[in-house]
Amino acid sequence: xxxxxxxxxxxxxxxxxxxxxxxxxxxxxxxxxxxxxxxxxxxxxxxxxxxxxxxxxxxxxxxxxxxxxxxxxxxxxxxxxxxxxxxxxxxxxxxxxxxxxxxxxxxxxxxxxxxxxxxxxxxxxxxxxxxxxxxxxxxxxxxxxxxxxxxxxxxxxxxxxxxxxxxxxxxxxxxxxxxxxxxxxxxxxxxxxxxxxxxxxxxxxxxxxxxxxxxxxxxxxxxxxxxxxxxxxxxxxxxxxxxxxxxxxxxx
Numbered sequence: 001x002x003x004x005x006x007x008x009x010x011x012x013x014x015x016x017x018x019x020x021x022x023x024x025x026x027x028x029x030x031x032x033x034x035x036x037x038x039x040x041x042x043x044x045x046x047x048x049x050x051x052x053x054x055x056x057x058x059x060x061x062x063x064x065x066x067x068x069x070x071x072x073x074x075x076x077x078x079x080x081x082x083x084x085x086x087x088x089x090x091x092x093x094x095x096x097x098x099x100x101x102x103x104x105x106x107x108x109x110x111x112x113x114x115x116x117x118x119x120x121x122x123x124x125x126x127x128x129x130x131x132x133x134x135x136x137x138x139x140x141x142x143x144x145x146x147x148x149x150x151x152x153x154x155x156x157x158x159x160x161x162x163x164x165x166x167x168x169x170x171x172x173x174x175x176x177x178x179x180x181x182x183x184x185x186x187x188x189x190x191x192x193x194x195x196x197x198x199x200x201x202x203x204x205x206x207x208x209x210x211x212x213x214x215x216x217x218x219x220x221x222x223x224x225x226x227x228x229x230x231x232x233x234x235x236x237x238x239x240x241x242x243x244x245x246x247x248x249x250x251x252x
Contacts (some may be wrong), residue, residue: 009046012038016046017055017067022131026066075133084199084208085117087241092210095234096120099227101214102129106143106196107207111155113137114144114209126215128192139163142184142196143211149176150198150206181232185216193219195228197235202243210235 019027019035032043047065050056054070088105096103105118116134121127138144138159148159156173163169176182181197188194194213201207212231213219219227 012036012042013046013050016043016050017071020067022129022134026064028062028064032065083201083242084238088118088199088208088210088238091234091238091241092118092120095210095212095230096122098230099212100124101212101219101227102127104130104143104211104213106147106209106211108138108147108151109135111138111148111151112159114147116143117208122214124214124218126218128189128213128215136188139169141188141211142182142194142213143209145173145176145184146182146196146198146209146211147206149173149182150200181228183228189213191216193224195219195224195231197232199235200239200242200244204244207242208238210238 015036016032019032024031029040029043029047032038032047033040036043038046047056047058051058051065051068054068056065057068058065085105085107092103092105100122101124102122103120104116106114107117109115113135114137116130116132119129119132121129136144138148148156151159160166160169160173181195183196184194186192192213193216194211196209196211198206199208199210210231212227
């Protein structure tokens with residue numbers, strides 16, 4: 001009985017943390033009530049416990065809550081699993097500077113799910129962004145398909161097994177694999193263009209995808225061509241830094 005209560009409390013605490021989003025970085029107690037349907041006393045107990053552990057911080061009157069420093073430590077521990085997240089930073093900054101568009105790095109948390117690990121928002125007046133920690137299916141958008149198209153055949157088969165139009169998706173992934181990149185238009189955000197290219201590790205396995213995105217009106221013509229070339233070159237540079245170029249050269 002104690003074990004069941006313990007698990008339930010942990011699940012509720014996690015649900016509280018998951019209420020925080022890029023669009024809602026600070027929340028009041030009524031916001032949590034609307035999202036979770038829990039009583040105010042229960043929410044206060046959970047939030048104060050999380051605050052003692054450094055995961056949440058309270059401020060203001062009326063009292064509001066936001067994520068605190070220990071969350072950053074957890075995120076850093078997760079990112080440490082990937083050499084790509086560490087190696088990519090200077091290359092992403094250079095691509096961001098050259099393209100003047102939003103640039104991001106996506107990691108596969110599983111064959112079916114991609115997670116935004118790094119993001120540098122454009123300084124342009126009209127900006128599209130997903131936010132660090134954003135997770136979505138690898139079947140969606142350029143960043144996901146640039147990962148999925150280069151996974152092992154059995155992984156691809158498992159991920160797309162329930163796709164609404166599996167034959168069309170298979171053909172699209174084959175084309176992406178042949179081209180070495182993916183461009184999507186308005187697939188996730190209306191009016192947005194995303195350009196993505198895969199990054200490979202020293203074993204030759206796809207480790208991440210680099211994605212550049214912005215409004216369709218801006219990412220057109222010569223600017224789109226230049227951004228595509230820059231994104232592909234950046235992906236190649238990061239792959240080489242991870243040891244992929246040496247593996248490929250040895251195989252040749």
